[in-house]
Amino acid sequence: MSQLPTDQLSSALRGELVVPNHPDYDRVRRVYNGMIDRRPALIARCRGVADVVQTVRFAREHGLPVAIRGGGHSVAGHGTCDGGVLVDLSLMRDVRVDPANHSVRVAGGATLADLDGDTQLFGLATPSGQVSMTGIAGLALNGGMGMLQRKYGLTCDNLLSADVVTADGQVVTAGPDSHPELFWALRGGGGNFGVVTSFEFRCHPVGPIILAGLVAYPVADAAEVLAFLRDFIADAPEELSADAIFQFAPPLDVIPEEHRGSRLIGIFLRYAGPPDRGLEVVRPVQEFGSPVLNFVYPMPYVAVQQMLDPLNPDGNLHYWTGEYLPELGSKQIDTLASYGADLPDRHSIIEVIPFNGAVTRVAADATAFSHREDSWLVHVLGQWTDPAETERCRSWVKQAGADLRAVGSGDTYLNLVTDDEEVDRVSAFWNDARLRRLARVKTQYDPDNTFRFNHNIQPAGDAGEGS
Template structure:
């Protein structure tokens, strides 16, 4: 009979504690509840052990202990995944959140990043040299989760997805082995890591290519009243058709958050915002963004030259840790009039003032990478939509916001073209994981999974089962 952690005598657990350089946390420890919490406050799971690793050696020790006692393994980087896969019930959480170091080589334009780092950590170090690599749009998002699923954000149209700029990854396998994956080492695994999620092992560090960005960019939202949404989206459809790669845009539909830069009389007013980030020369950006800023009668124009790191963290306070999040997402085609009508009809029917919808414009460098170059399989999608039901723990919006998100998602059925695996929520099943990949890509991922994790040890994720 396979032993469990309950069968392990106190000596075994104490031996584990003594072996680690990091911290071992158990349910009786004072900091247990804080340690088991993740970004999405809806997630309430109780692991038997939490290993807060100080380095790769601790990760190896934790994996080996978990295998010996047949423990479920959850892997935590930034803990930001909406599905809450960074924590489990009864098993062991291998927590990399203390491993946040970032080393930048400005001459080689390379950053080496530990597996628990956040994007704010990367941007802070890289921008000291006027450099950046494509990351997300919230600075407290974890590097590991975003990277392994693909990585969409402000810089992707110019420099590709995060995975397109990954040079190598150090990883601990299900057997507790340390390996490096790159184009020259474990190349099939390296292909899988670029879009296949956390299925293949625990990445303890990443190596990224960097590019000159900023440190000043022309960025910010232009905001119109909700009644102008249809007109704004029809304008946007034409505006981005021939947009230069230097321009990244994200549309937000929902109440205006009470940010300090927003006049108080506009707080919580339903609106459509087109948020832009132009990473070329500011003078060029002024010309590129002029049609956007002159369209219709905006409620507010917050486009201005600003530090790239300030723009990267500008939305942080609208998606705080501990709030409750329920997502539905899909890739979308070009914005036809019929599709725009669906967006207008559903976007503003929320009960929670914190719920909203974001629409990412893809294309550019993302679409120019060959479809089989990485495991990320949505190269030809023009847009991605993420429907965000959001409420605070003390608010009674769970039923209304989950119902809203599902109805909205169902209404998009005629337009759905796949899904970004990082946006799959807790109730999305295996069928939706399959939607993130074409059949050939999924089969290749399953075969690589069978080679590196045949027992599906790492299955608390958007799981790809081993072939066979």
């Protein structure tokens, strides 16, 4: 890499070019998942669209692949690479709310905390994820699930337009009337098609105070809790998000001492309508069984969005998988209860998310995101801190995934999977017709697969996708 004219690129940037001998290189190359240890040849810390253009053109001129980092939270490590150019958007975090039109323009490096902090000033929110440090870019491009999805759909369903730097260094705006095929592909097709430097999203009236909390039970009650949630959520108002979560009980005073540090199953509740109405909606959950924790209160939306942050700190070791279950019958419940009772580490979690409501009413071909069936998404989040535990914890996640696939659909949510799974999750997510359409878009905007550090879609003709 010493032969690359890095001074030329460095002088063209408003931001900073970080190379391997730079004193900040090891800090800047680090990502959320401590399992990922990659060494880009160049890291361009961009401060604007012009920096992105200069970096992409430089990479193209010198035949270098390009990785893109928004929030750096890709569990598969897609926000970095070995030997290529890393376009680091983490300094581009501007958020501009248009309260009159219920929309927001957010830069490609912004996190959910950045987005929510500004939209909530106006009592507005865009559907997004569940951990505030997550980058909006990776979340939205692969779909975007979170606590507003039953009422307002996925993050990608609320995308109005996007500014994209393509592989040839051009800047285009994708929307319904401009580059419509690219716009379709960006809503669920991942980071395959270019560097998205800004997103325009639709907002909805939510907050600033919502009802939220956790009702938790001993893990021995998991089968009964899951069956209750299945029946309860089927008719619950769509303002309600109610996910089952297996976790180790934290050492909190509100939890009886005999349950602290033990495995629990909780129902994580968030009601996006008026809190007083929410108290009536969630009462059946609070009255079910014998909970060891019943913590449900009105609180700021931005605080609710941060509730899972302590469970997901930067730098821990992660290996995840995700499976859609078409139903929660006895086989599915027994499988979940078995693994929930056997979490391998106090940091590991299983979340069981109802996938119904608004997300299932979007036409199957309206976006590249392909899963629109009423179902349950299971997120198996293997997380630990001791490298000596890596093989044991990773093997546990892989076996959980295999057993859930045996009672599920084999479909997944790509933001939850890594690149070394035993099955081809990319092909499994998109059917042949959809994959061919995505490959044609890839061919138009990135024919040489410059942007390959993602759940990759090959350009048409490279691997038989085009016809």
